Amino acid sequence: MTALHLRGVFLPEEQERDAWVIDGRLTFERVAGAETICRRGWILPGFVDAHCHIGLSPAGHEPDPAGQARQAEANRDAGALLLRDAGSPVDNSSVQQRDDLPRLVRAGRHIARPHRYIRHLGVEVEPDQLVAEVERQAKRGDGWVKLAADWIDRSSGERSDLAPVWPDDVLAAAVSRAHELGTRVAAHVFGEAALPGLINAGLDSIEHGTGLTEDLLDEVARRGIAVVPTLINIDTFDEIAVRGEARYPVYSAHMRSLLATSRQRIRAAYEAGVPIYTGTDAGGSLEHGRIRDEITALVGAGIPQREVIAQASWRAREWLGFRGLVEGAEADLVVYDADPTVELSTLFDPRLVLLRGLLSTSIG
Ligand SMILES: [Zn+2]
Secondary structure, X not given: OOOEEEEEEXXXXXXXXXXXXXXXXXXXXXXXXXXXXXXXXXXXXXXXXXXXXOOEEOOEEOOOHHHHHHHHHHHHHOOEEEEEEOOOOOOOHHHHHOOOOOXXXXXXXXXXXXXXXXXXXXXXXXXXHHHHHHHHHHHHOOOEEEEEOEEEOHHHHHHOOEEEOOOHHHHHHHHHHHHHOOOEEEEEEOOOOOHHHHHHHOOOEEEEOOOOOHHHHHHHHHHOOEEEOOHHHHOXXXXXXHHHOOOOHHHHHHHHHHHHHHHHHHHHHHHOOOXXXXXXXXXXXXXXXXXXXXXXXXXXXXXXXXXHHHHHOHHHXXXXXXXXXXXXXEOOEEEEOOOOOOOHHHHHOOOEEEEOOEEOOOOO
């Protein structure tokens, strides 16, 4: 296999240097006879879509490996070279067999409660079975499990609203069991009420987190709990509100108010020191390959662009157990013509994408 050579400004160090790629790895020591593929540009280890669903699309379940590969390609071509799957109803491990597709960290199937989540998506169990189901899904995933932790409780008629799905003591037992197994816990949560129980249980990542009020932020930051806001998905709350309006007016109004405060709340979380990662929630109501739109939305929420890029790239990789562009690391990288920490538009026109040391042919 021919060695490759590239030169450019490496992030996050912002240092212009030469690097070589051989056998899928990066080295800063000269390799003779290498083919130069890049002489200038800004180089970063690609982005991380920290919340997407390979095997799901707006049209429904996608059990076909060819369809799953197309979803993964859309993410790769957008610059997302590492994906955290936040729960999939179908086996999506085929993506992990292909060298040309992004690396995938899976969370097994969503764990939900009957009548308290999207139908046919999760494994549905009652609270007395939650710990046992966490054990099962921990075996299916790559170090993560996913809980549906709040949802509309339709038992209250027109007064129905978002409500916690699991009793606090059950959550605490489930998170503690996951941690004993070396598995981290991500939880879907839109509203305010489920958060104190989740935070006290010591979960690892809050997905969406639109209910994160100021009084909780110090504790979330102290515990190092991450938030993956999925702002471009939160922007669909208005449609959810319209659909629920006639039968569930309280719930509808709540969803609208969560959308209205979403930017202010995520900025407050950032200012309190909460780690915020970038996830699109692609596969639910959105198509795959939207990482750049989520980055744009986070910048639009008032988080400094350099911070957004860092959290969306090298910091999220580290969070998931992957390295950045250091000696001997996986040669996963994207080259841009301009500095993405300054110029967002450059993200939409990557010059080249390298994954496992292989040049992606669909770019350039
Ligand atoms: Zn999701």
